[in-house]
Amino acid sequence: MYRYTDFDRRFVHARAAQFRDQLQRHLAGELPDDDFRPLRLQNGWYVQRHAPMLRVAVPYGELSARQLRQLARIAREFDHQDAGLATERGGFGHFSTRQNLQFNWIPLARAADVMGLLAEVDMHGIQTSGNCIRNITSDALAGIAPDEVVDPRPYCEILRQWSTLHPEFAFLPRKFKIAVSGAREDRAATAWHDIGLTLHHNATGEVGFAVAVGGGMGRTPVIATPVNGFVPWQQILVFIEAIVRVYNLHGRRDNVYKARIKTLVKAEGQRFVDAVNREFEALLADPDTALIPQAELERVQQRFQPPPPPAPLPAAGAAAATPLPAYTRWADRNVHAHRLPGYRAVTLSLKRAGLPPGDVTADQMEGAAALAERFSLGELRVGHDQNLLLPWVREVELRALWLAAREGGFATPNIGLLTDMIACPGGDLCALANARSIPIAAAITERFDDLDELHDIGDIDLHISGCINSCGHHHSGHIGILGVDKDGSEWYQVTVAGADGSTLSGAAVAGKVIGPSFAADEVPDVVEAVIATYLGERRPGERFIDAARRLGPLPFRHAANAVRRSTALAA
Amino acid sequence: MEFLDLDAALPEGTLVLDNTDDVLGRAEEIARHAAVALRFPKWTDGRAYSQAVLLRGRLRHPGRVIATGEVLADMLPLLRRCGFDGVQLRADQSLQAAQRALGYFDSHYQTAPGERRSIHEIGLPR
Numbered sequence: 001m002y003r004y005t006d007f008d009r010r011f012v013h014a015r016a017a018q019f020r021d022q023l024q025r026h027l028a029g030e031l032p033d034d035d036f037r038p039l040r041l042q043n044g045w046y047v048q049r050h051a052p053m054l055r056v057a058v059p060y061g062e063l064s065a066r067q068l069r070q071l072a073r074i075a076r077e078f079d080h081q082d083a084g085l086a087t088e089r090g091g092f093g094h095f096s097t098r099q100n101l102q103f104n105w106i107p108l109a110r111a112a113d114v115m116g117l118l119a120e121v122d123m124h125g126i127q128t129s130g131n132c133i134r135n136i137t138s139d140a141l142a143g144i145a146p147d148e149v150v151d152p153r154p155y156c157e158i159l160r161q162w163s164t165l166h167p168e169f170a171f172l173p174r175k176f177k178i179a180v181s182g183a184r185e186d187r188a189a190t191a192w193h194d195i196g197l198t199l200h201h202n203a204t205g206e207v208g209f210a211v212a213v214g215g216g217m218g219r220t221p222v223i224a225t226p227v228n229g230f231v232p233w234q235q236i237l238v239f240i241e242a243i244v245r246v247y248n249l250h251g252r253r254d255n256v257y258k259a260r261i262k263t264l265v266k267a268e269g270q271r272f273v274d275a276v277n278r279e280f281e282a283l284l285a286d287p288d289t290a291l292i293p294q295a296e297l298e299r300v301q302q303r304f305q306p307p308p309p310p311a312p313l314p315a316a317g318a319a320a321a322t323p324l325p326a327y328t329r330w331a332d333r334n335v336h337a338h339r340l341p342g343y344r345a346v347t348l349s350l351k352r353a354g355l356p357p358g359d360v361t362a363d364q365m366e367g368a369a370a371l372a373e374r375f376s377l378g379e380l381r382v383g384h385d386q387n388l389l390l391p392w393v394r395e396v397e398l399r400a401l402w403l404a405a406r407e408g409g410f411a412t413p414n415i416g417l418l419t420d421m422i423a424c425p426g427g428d429l430c431a432l433a434n435a436r437s438i439p440i441a442a443a444i445t446e447r448f449d450d451l452d453e454l455h456d457i458g459d460i461d462l463h464i465s466g467c468i469n470s471c472g473h474h475h476s477g478h479i480g481i482l483g484v485d486k487d488g489s490e491w492y493q494v495t496v497a498g499a500d501g502s503t504l505s506g507a508a509v510a511g512k513v514i515g516p517s518f519a520a521d522e523v524p525d526v527v528e529a530v531i532a533t534y535l536g537e538r539r540p541g542e543r544f545i546d547a548a549r550r551l552g553p554l555p556f557r558h559a560a561n562a563v564r565r566s567t568a569l570a571a
Numbered sequence: 572m573e574f575l576d577l578d579a580a581l582p583e584g585t586l587v588l589d590n591t592d593d594v595l596g597r598a599e600e601i602a603r604h605a606a607v608a609l610r611f612p613k614w615t616d617g618r619a620y621s622q623a624v625l626l627r628g629r630l631r632h633p634g635r636v637i638a639t640g641e642v643l644a645d646m647l648p649l650l651r652r653c654g655f656d657g658v659q660l661r662a663d664q665s666l667q668a669a670q671r672a673l674g675y676f677d678s679h680y681q682t683a684p685g686e687r688r689s690i691h692e693i694g695l696p697r
Contacts, residue, residue: 007678011676011680014675014676014677015675017675018672018675018676021668021671021672021675022645025668030665030668035614035643035645038615039645131615131617161680162680162681164680165648165676165679165680166680166681167620167648167649167650167651167652167653167679167681167683168617168620168621168624168649168653169617169620170617170620170649171614171615171616171617171620172617245621245624248617248618248620248621249618249621249622253616282629286628286629288628288682290682
């Protein structure tokens with residue numbers, strides 16, 4: 001992973017000191033709430049339902065065991081309260097869909113101390129919230145995927161540095177998210193981002209980016225519009241500067257629901273693209289405009305640890321020694337191909353009964369860090385699917401890792417299956433949510449606790465958001481569940497056939513609603529009815545998403561209506 | 572960075588622009604003025620940062636660029652790096668906090684307008 005320079009390190013410490021100054025003025029009554037809010041947001045501090053929430057950036061998903069141990073320390077020493085239900089005592093973190101980790105119970109008065117502890121391990125909360133360029137996200141398999149065309153991580157790091165405290169773009173009309181993919185398979189949902197970047201080679205073998213602009217979820221789901229098929233990598237910061245400058249000057253600021261760049265792109269169409277291109281040309285014509293020099297790319301590339309030497313392959317016949325069915329199942333779902341011979345990438349599932357998707361206690365953080373130290377050169381990845389991944393596992397050690405991961409509760413063999421669902425924290429913790437996500441996720445996990453059944457259902461993306469802000473990416477779920485508020489009570493809208501843009505899911509598209517909202521206690525039945533419809537209608541080998549696309553929403557709607565109870569009359 | 576008295580008039584010959592004004596479209600008018608004041612109607616409305624960058628970077632405006640309106644102490648590092656060299660702070664703001672805010676970072680990851688420094692030089696450890 002990227003190793004901080006002394007400059008990087010001084011920078012996050014300076015940021016922590018600046019935040020301490022702001023916090024002290026706030027606590028002393030010199031910086032009122034309204035003025036402090038945007039400042040704390042740009043350091044990752046929200047004020048949530050129970051307490052402040054801190055969102056820590058894990059840039060493009062790379063995390064070291066040392067960092068995870070420090071996060072465990074923060075969870076243990078700072079993220080707790082003495083009163084409330086067992087689930088309200090804190091001591092845990094939540095991995096979000098944007099490669100961030102969130103704490104829910106740290107008192108604001110201790111916020112500056114926590115930022116200091118994060119800086120000690122080269123971490124921060126810079127621009128994890130606020131109307132600015134957010135944490136750059138990428139493929140959890142970046143640098144190790146066999147289908148990779150160009151390793152996106154050095155470009156992600158250059159983007160991270162460029163966007164960090166960019167003075168011109170700190171107060172945009174609204175938040176701004178950039179995702180980067182460097183593989184044939186899009187595992188970063190690029191089409192759903194304000195800017196989606198895809199690295200590839202042009203006809204003469206040069207490296208550049210296909211750029212799409214204006215994707216986003218929320219109230220109006222929009223797929224990003226391709227605006228340039230090939231921007232040479234040397235010019236990519238200039239092109240992005242042009243996009244963000246046009247957005248900063250012309251994006252709407254009168255209506256928060258129309259302030260994302262997607263609204264500007266939709267409203268202006270080709271005029272937007274023309275304005276970006278004019279600005280891009282003007283910048284390129286300016287002798288003061290800095291392109292990325294080759295030496296700078298190489299300098300950043302060299303800050304990434306070199307890959308380990310090829311590992312020995314398992315001895316012939318070793319694999320044939322009667323593998324346990326449970327091991328085979330885990331190896332099928334949680335172990336992934338690697339570009340280096342003798343290596344595998346292994347997902348540590350954070351989707352298990354009894355804990356909300358993506359949640360990790362302090363002890364589990366220590367446990368995952370120990371696994372990374374023992375099996376993966378001390379490195380982990382955070383995926384947008386809210387799981388952890390070990391990127392450098394030697395194939396000969398898979399069996400030992402499986403045993404150790406089982407011990408730690410990380411070996412649920414459900415990656416890509418129904419219970420490997422994405423869910424936001426929802427109304428239990430989030431002040432924005434209309435409805436709770438965690439009990440819905442728990443009820444579905446409980447309903448589908450039979451592994452044989454889960455494996456028979458096969459690949460499926462189930463995504464749950466507690467409100468239209470779409471942190472749980474419900475729009476892109478093959479089955480999407482959205483919490484809505486009607487008359488002060490919790491209801492859930494269900495969609496089918498949404499797609500994140502991966503090969504499995506097909507072109508990115510928002511799912512289709514299958515009827516009026518359901519009551520909370522109907523949701524597991526609805527999911528079951530939708531799944532039963534698929535199982536009844538599927539053709540040999542046909543996966544859920546393909547069947548859902550072929551059948552359209554109607555059969556699912558009928559099946560879901562048939563299990564309504566409290567909402568039967570309304571339907 | 573010069574701190575201008577909120578109660579005093581802006582320096583003579585200052586052109587005041589709204590943050591919806593097209594800076595490039597008014598290049599000739601701007602060239603006739605020694606100073607340009609850019610307005611922050613709300614401090615979280617960041618359009619004037621881009622206007623300042625265009626003034627300095629594209630138009631090579633050599634004169635003063637003054638931030639007016641709702642200007643907070645904590646905006647100063649951003650203002651300075653976008654090319655502002657004068658501010659009228661909101662009445663309740665502390666000059667001390669503003670000066671302190673300018674001191675936290677000695678260098679940055681981006682090129683400021685008018686600087687001939689590549690990202691390479693900027694990224695190098697110093």
